[in-house]
Amino acid sequence: MSAKIIKGIEVAALVREELKIRVQKLKEKGITPGLGVVLVGEDPASVSYVTAKAKGSAEIGIFEQTINFPADTPEEEVLKAVDRLNKDPKFNGFLVQLPLPKHISTDKIINFISPEKDADGFHPVNVGKLLRGEPCPLPCTPYGVLQLLVRSGYSPEGKHVVVCGRSNIVGKPLAALLIQKKKGANATVTVCHTGTKDLPYFTKQADILVAAMGVPKAITADMIREGCVVIDVGVNRVPDPTATKGFRLVGDCDFEAMKEKAEAITPVPGGVGPMTVTMLLMNTVESAERTAGLLK
Numbered sequence: 001m002s003a004k005i006i007k008g009i010e011v012a013a014l015v016r017e018e019l020k021i022r023v024q025k026l027k028e029k030g031i032t033p034g035l036g037v038v039l040v041g042e043d044p045a046s047v048s049y050v051t052a053k054a055k056g057s058a059e060i061g062i063f064e065q066t067i068n069f070p071a072d073t074p075e076e077e078v079l080k081a082v083d084r085l086n087k088d089p090k091f092n093g094f095l096v097q098l099p100l101p102k103h104i105s106t107d108k109i110i111n112f113i114s115p116e117k118d119a120d121g122f123h124p125v126n127v128g129k130l131l132r133g134e135p136c137p138l139p140c141t142p143y144g145v146l147q148l149l150v151r152s153g154y155s156p157e158g159k160h161v162v163v164c165g166r167s168n169i170v171g172k173p174l175a176a177l178l179i180q181k182k183k184g185a186n187a188t189v190t191v192c193h194t195g196t197k198d199l200p201y202f203t204k205q206a207d208i209l210v211a212a213m214g215v216p217k218a219i220t221a222d223m224i225r226e227g228c229v230v231i232d233v234g235v236n237r238v239p240d241p242t243a244t245k246g247f248r249l250v251g252d253c254d255f256e257a258m259k260e261k262a263e264a265i266t267p268v269p270g271g272v273g274p275m276t277v278t279m280l281l282m283n284t285v286e287s288a289e290r291t292a293g294l295l296k
């Protein structure tokens with residue numbers, strides 16, 4: 001059996017077409033959704049994520065502005081920028097690109113973002129709302145994973161989803177989303193981490209397996225059961241002398257071997273990644289719609 005390849009690029013393109021129409025409707029009411037991005041330093045991965053966010057915004061008609069700071073900018077300056085963005089009505093949502101340089105407290109910055117403008121959904125108030133099932137901006141990668149599953153015909157409802165990884169940006173919020181008693185969720189969820197004894201025992205039980213560990217080939221074909229749906233969130237750089245940049249991107253799963261056993265699988269790149277950026281645009285549009293009274 002050769003698995004269906006779940007192409008995040010195609011699903012993301014579809015969602016963006018829907019968002020274009022929603023942005024158009026807002027513009028007819030005189031509202032242009034605005035997204036702010038704060039980038040501190042020049043970490044190559046962060047620069048490439050920020051570029052993708054700006055490109056995606058332009059594509060669907062959102063106003064986007066990136067505020068660049070050198071890596072040695074004092075924390076106080078970044079907090080001041082957050083304060084300005086909190087108060088500026090041009091921006092329906094904004095984010096501070098992570099990771100931040102070590103001298104800046106990520107928690108302090110995130111806690112200072114107004115929860116209503118928290119485009120990444122990382123503020124503790126929104127984390128609490130997510131857990132309680134209340135409306136809030138959803139963390140982009142977990143939201144993207146859910147949309148990818150539902151829109152590809154693999155709704156997690158009633159399924160056993162095994163999430164490998166418990167970070168605050170992927171694993172934990174994804175588990176919180178999946179357990180909600182809601183359409184497109186309502187799954188039975190197991191969360192695995194480095195404290196899990198006998199990881200394959202759990203992964204073999206998955207109807208849907210999500211790998212978010214940041215370890216190349218952490219999940220191999222013998223760790224899943226025939227017919228499992230695999231979502232690979234991992235993005236890892238591995239050296240490749242044949243590549244122009246000297247490296248290539250791989251996920252956390254042994255894609256080639258697993259695609260012969262899985263029912264469906266996401267590639268890396270071109271799987272979850274494009275969905276993450278698209279869900280950020282979704283959060284911005286939803287925030288603008290809420291401000292305009294079009295959403296509750």
Ligand SMILES: NC(=O)c1ccc[n+]([C@@H]2O[C@H](COP(=O)([O-])OP(=O)(O)OC[C@H]3O[C@@H](n4cnc5c(N)ncnc54)[C@H](OP(=O)(O)O)[C@@H]3O)[C@@H](O)[C@H]2O)c1
Pocket residue numbers: 141164165166167168169170171192193194195196199212213214215218233234235236272273274276
């Ligand atoms: N495609 C996208 O849009 C997107 C977005 C975000 C992240 N990512 C990628 O997704 C991956 C995970 O990101 P993250 O920020 O969640 O990473 P993270 O903060 O490093 O968390 C990794 C998690 O995986 C667990 N883990 C690591 N090795 C493990 C092992 N051998 N067995 C079991 N659990 C293990 C860790 O367990 P402990 O908690 O016990 O340490 C931790 O909970 C990275 O490759 C990242 O680049 C992709």
